[in-house]
Amino acid sequence: MRKKRLDRGVRARTEGIYALTSWSEMGYLIFPRGVLIVGLLVLPIFLDLYGQRVLCAACIYALLALGFDFLAGYVGVVCLGGSLFIGSGGYIAGLLNSHFGWPALVTIPLATVGGALFSTLILIPCLRLRGIYFAIISFMFPLFAVYIIIALNIFGGTEGISALDTLPNSWVELYLIIPILLIALFALRRLVNEDMGLILRGIKDNDQAVKASGIDITLYRTKAVFTAALIGCFGGAYLSHLYGWLGISLFAMDFSILPIAATAMGGMGTLAGPVLGALILTPLSEALRGFGQLRVVLYCLILIGFLVYKPEGFLSYLQRKYEQSEHWEEV
């Protein structure tokens, strides 16, 4: 017996303009995207209030995973700054709301841009570092921020600030973040194939050659980090208005770690994979809450399982199944 694998020719036939040659080719392209878009938009209707809250959290993690995968898979910058993005976005939105009484409609956009500027500025000096060194530095900043807030007792200190404005109702909460998540996903997928994305992928493959081509790699790395920070800081600003509370747990390590797990699960460099990974992992970790500390063990087992048996991630696996047919045949 041996496994026979046949390419359905989907990818070849749906590349570029050829996708428009027939309805079935268009269907091939639209089907997986449609399942994701419609699925996410319809899902909240079938959930109770608790489930809706979990979905909101899952979407925030999905945004972070998207940013992580964009930086790691397309720019070659391993950035564990997820909690930095959430923290700076969340604190800016929360402080603007509590001090000036500005509504969420104003604070969320301001905190998204302001938080992204802030986190990019403090990460710029480290952008010369590569690989694991940048990862470590970006992981230290959130810890740094936590201890500054505790030591100086600013921004509400350890207790944080509560009674912020919350979003009007759960439908607004959901239908704010889901479209943003989808837009961010498809915008990034588009970006990585545009000129800027090609330069970023060039930097990942070989930064020296990009320099020799007359392109300032620090500038492009900065732009890339800013893009990821925008996505993450939106998540943070949204989070503080979702719970009507801000505190040092916005800088929690979960926001840096879960995106890595989601990316490992969904597949590095696929963008959609990490989003799906986060949408699966977050409810799972909620469901295992009853196990207390033990859920971390289960969580690790899932991660190890994926890394050992499906290192390319489940999205690449599904994609292969979609594009190729496999069957066993007698030799």
Place this chain on the structure above:
Amino acid sequence: MGEAFLLKVEKLSKAFGGVHAVVNVSFQLAPGKVLGIIGPNGSGKTTLVNVITGFIHPQSGRIYFKDKDITGLQPHKIANLGLTRTFQVMRPYHSLSAFKNIIVPLNSPRVKKTRAGRLGDKDAVAIDILEDIGFERDTRVPFKTAGSLPLGYLKRLELARCIALKPEVIICDEVFSGLSMSEITSLIPLLERLQMDGIALIMIEHRLRELFRLANRVMVMNFGQKIAEGPPGVVMSDPAVKEAYMGKEKSP
């Protein structure tokens, strides 16, 4: 000093710890000429290129390009002035297809400025450049990922990436090494055409016969020092060069 020299290097030195990779090297390159740099392995040729193009900072000495002091400038700024290089160990963007490799230099400030943003379809421009350099247009080759291309095409890709910048000088770091004789003979007309287009070349080579066909002047390096410079025929009869390549003649 006038416009006589495009590139002028003065007393350049660079040492890595105790290793003196480049010692007091000076030379000049006139517009549209071909300068060959030869020398045994480890004689500092590639380090010299790295210093000139800004990848390594020199310890002393100055580099002038078109009367402008470019010593210590960042590599991308030097490339934008029109001084480009290929890499000896080829550095393609292996996950991108061959023609997308050319899109990267087409986005540099230099190209945007010189062509005033009227580039039109960048993909088409990239494929045109690749065709010029010997990628067959009506095949799949320009669309293959660079990681899967054979050596000969990768060498051409390195050159294409320089040409996309519309440079005034290209420094070719061993473009012939590792290529078969037929691949080399097909590359030579290409380099001659670049020269006819007014691009000055600095060629670092070990293939002397092919180099001497192209080069107007040849400079010989050994242990980081320039030991000879002159027209190809004259240089090879220099006793110091003979010694570097063949060893000392035994005195009878």
